[in-house]
Amino acid sequence: MNDPAYRPSRAVHELGSDFYDPVAAASFPQHILRFRNDRHAATVGLAALSDDDWLAHFGRFEPLPRSLETPLALRYHGHQFRTYNPDLGDGRGFLFAQLHDDRGRLLDLGTKGSGQTPWSRFGDGRLTLKGGMREVLATEMLEALGVDTSKSFSLIETGEALTRGDEPSPTRSAVLVRLSHSHIRYGSFQRLAYLKDNEGIERLTDYVLRHYVPGGAEAPDRYAALMEHAVTGAARLAAGFMAAGFVHGVLNTDNINITGESFDYGPYRFAPRYDPSFTAAYFDHSGLYAFGRQAEALHWNVHQLALALRTVAETDCLVPAFRDYPARFEAELRAAVLKRLGVVSKDEASDLAVMQAMESALEASGLPLDRFYFDWRGGRRRGESPAEATYALPAFAIFVDRIASYEPAADLSHPYWADADPCALLIDEIESIWAAIAERDDWALFHAKIAAIRRMGAAMTAKTGLS
Known part of the structure; x- marks a missing residue:
C-alpha cells in the first residue's frame, strides 16, 4: 500500500x-466482483487496488498491511423488538480492518x-446476493439524502446456492x-x-470517547459525555430517517452503533407517501418500528444504553441528555426537513x-414524498408537475401560504432539477x-x-448557503 492516504x-486491540x-473467513467457491466503492476507497487510501487485489482482500480476506x-x-x-437476547454477537460478519480516513477519523x-462465527447459532453465516444488492442501494440513497x-x-x-424462506430458493450468495x-x-x-463487568464498561467507554468523540477523552464526566454523544447521534439519525422518508425496519439495540x-439494511423501505403507520418488516406486526415511530424507538434504545451505564455511573449524570432527546429530535427534524426543502430556517415557531x-397536506393527499420534495426544492414550485392538481387542493393551501415567506438556500442550477421526475x-x-x-445476470439497471x-446527491449538495 503505497498511497499516503492509507493509514x-x-x-480495537486496546479493548x-x-x-x-478471532475467526476465519469462509472459503468461497467463486469471487465475482459486483460493486466496489472507489469513491470511499479513496478516503482510506485503497482506491488504487487492482480488481485482483480487491478480491484478495475483500473476497478471500487476506489481511490489509499493518491492520x-x-x-x-x-x-x-441486544433487545430485539424489545425482548432481551444475550445470545447475539457477530454471527455472519466480523471486523476485518481498521483505517483512518482523510479527515483523521x-x-x-x-x-x-x-x-x-461462535455467535452464528443455527445460521450458515452467509448473505444472499439480493440482500447485498439491496444494501448497496440503501446506503447510496441515504448518503445522497x-x-x-x-x-x-x-x-x-x-x-x-442458499436456501431462504423469504426469497426464491436456491438463491445466490455474496459477501x-x-x-x-x-x-x-x-x-x-x-x-x-x-x-456485571464494570471494568469492561469503563474500558469500552474510554475507547469510544478516545476514538469517536472529539474532546471526549478530556471530558470531566465520561459517562455524561458518552450519553450526550449517543443522544445527539440518535436524534439526528431519527430526524434523517423522517426527512428521507426511510423506514429501517429493525431498530434493535444491536443494530444501533x-x-x-x-x-x-434488511427489510428496509422508502415510504411511498407520508404514512406514520407504514412498516418495512413483514414480521413487525405491531408496527413497533413504523415510519412515524422511529424517533420513539431510538429514544427507547438510548434509555437501554443509559440503563447499562447506570451500573457504573451516577444516574444524575445520565438523565439530562436522555431527557433532552425529544427536544433535540424536534430541532434536528426541523433542520433536516428544511435542508431537504432547500430553504433557510427562520425561527422555531415559523x-x-x-x-x-407540510405533514398535514402530505398525509391528506397521499402525494409521493420524493415528488413533493423535488417539486418544492427551494420553497417554490418549478415548472410543470404531474402533481399540479394535488397542490391546488385545500389541503396544501396552508403550506403554500407559509412556505412563501421562506428564502431559498439551494442552488438549483444542477441539471437534475430540470428532470421530469425525481430519483x-x-x-x-x-x-x-x-x-x-436473477433472470439474465444483467447488472445494467443496478449500475x-x-x-x-x-447524480441526485451531487444536486442536493450544490448550495448557496445551505449547510
Missing part, C-alpha cells in the same frame, strides 16, 4: 480479548456474509464489506452490564408551522433491478441506478 490501525473472538492480522467477531447483546471495515449511514464498500458474489465509523453498538454496553450511523402544514428508490424498482440480475442516485 491502517489496530485500535482486549474479552471483547471479541488486523485476524478478523474479529465482536461480542454484544478511525473507521472500521466490517463484513456481512463472511461465514460462521444526507443521512449518516455506513457505506457499502464492496459486494462480491461467492458462488454458493458484503461495510465502511463505518464504528463497529461498537449499544448492545456492546448491554452485554457488559448483563455480565455508538456513533449514530445507520447500518444493517419552521414548526411550515412542517405541520426515488421504492420497492417495485428494487425488485425490477433484482429481476434483471445505472447508482449513477442516478449519485
Whole structure:
C-alpha cells in the first residue's frame, strides 16, 4: 500500500480479548466482483487496488498491511423488538480492518456474509446476493439524502446456492464489506452490564470517547459525555430517517452503533407517501418500528444504553441528555426537513408551522414524498408537475401560504432539477433491478441506478448557503 492516504490501525486491540473472538473467513467457491466503492476507497487510501487485489482482500480476506492480522467477531447483546437476547454477537460478519480516513477519523471495515462465527447459532453465516444488492442501494440513497449511514464498500458474489424462506430458493450468495465509523453498538454496553463487568464498561467507554468523540477523552464526566454523544447521534439519525422518508425496519439495540450511523439494511423501505403507520418488516406486526415511530424507538434504545451505564455511573449524570432527546429530535427534524426543502430556517415557531402544514397536506393527499420534495426544492414550485392538481387542493393551501415567506438556500442550477421526475428508490424498482440480475445476470439497471442516485446527491449538495 503505497498511497499516503492509507493509514491502517489496530485500535480495537486496546479493548482486549474479552471483547471479541478471532475467526476465519469462509472459503468461497467463486469471487465475482459486483460493486466496489472507489469513491470511499479513496478516503482510506485503497482506491488504487487492482480488481485482483480487491478480491484478495475483500473476497478471500487476506489481511490489509499493518491492520488486523485476524478478523474479529465482536461480542454484544441486544433487545430485539424489545425482548432481551444475550445470545447475539457477530454471527455472519466480523471486523476485518481498521483505517483512518482523510479527515483523521478511525473507521472500521466490517463484513456481512463472511461465514460462521461462535455467535452464528443455527445460521450458515452467509448473505444472499439480493440482500447485498439491496444494501448497496440503501446506503447510496441515504448518503445522497444526507443521512449518516455506513457505506457499502464492496459486494462480491461467492458462488454458493442458499436456501431462504423469504426469497426464491436456491438463491445466490455474496459477501458484503461495510465502511463505518464504528463497529461498537449499544448492545456492546448491554452485554457488559448483563455480565456485571464494570471494568469492561469503563474500558469500552474510554475507547469510544478516545476514538469517536472529539474532546471526549478530556471530558470531566465520561459517562455524561458518552450519553450526550449517543443522544445527539440518535436524534439526528431519527430526524434523517423522517426527512428521507426511510423506514429501517429493525431498530434493535444491536443494530444501533455508538456513533449514530445507520447500518444493517434488511427489510428496509422508502415510504411511498407520508404514512406514520407504514412498516418495512413483514414480521413487525405491531408496527413497533413504523415510519412515524422511529424517533420513539431510538429514544427507547438510548434509555437501554443509559440503563447499562447506570451500573457504573451516577444516574444524575445520565438523565439530562436522555431527557433532552425529544427536544433535540424536534430541532434536528426541523433542520433536516428544511435542508431537504432547500430553504433557510427562520425561527422555531415559523419552521414548526411550515412542517405541520407540510405533514398535514402530505398525509391528506397521499402525494409521493420524493415528488413533493423535488417539486418544492427551494420553497417554490418549478415548472410543470404531474402533481399540479394535488397542490391546488385545500389541503396544501396552508403550506403554500407559509412556505412563501421562506428564502431559498439551494442552488438549483444542477441539471437534475430540470428532470421530469425525481430519483426515488421504492420497492417495485428494487425488485425490477433484482429481476434483471436473477433472470439474465444483467447488472445494467443496478449500475445505472447508482449513477442516478449519485447524480441526485451531487444536486442536493450544490448550495448557496445551505449547510
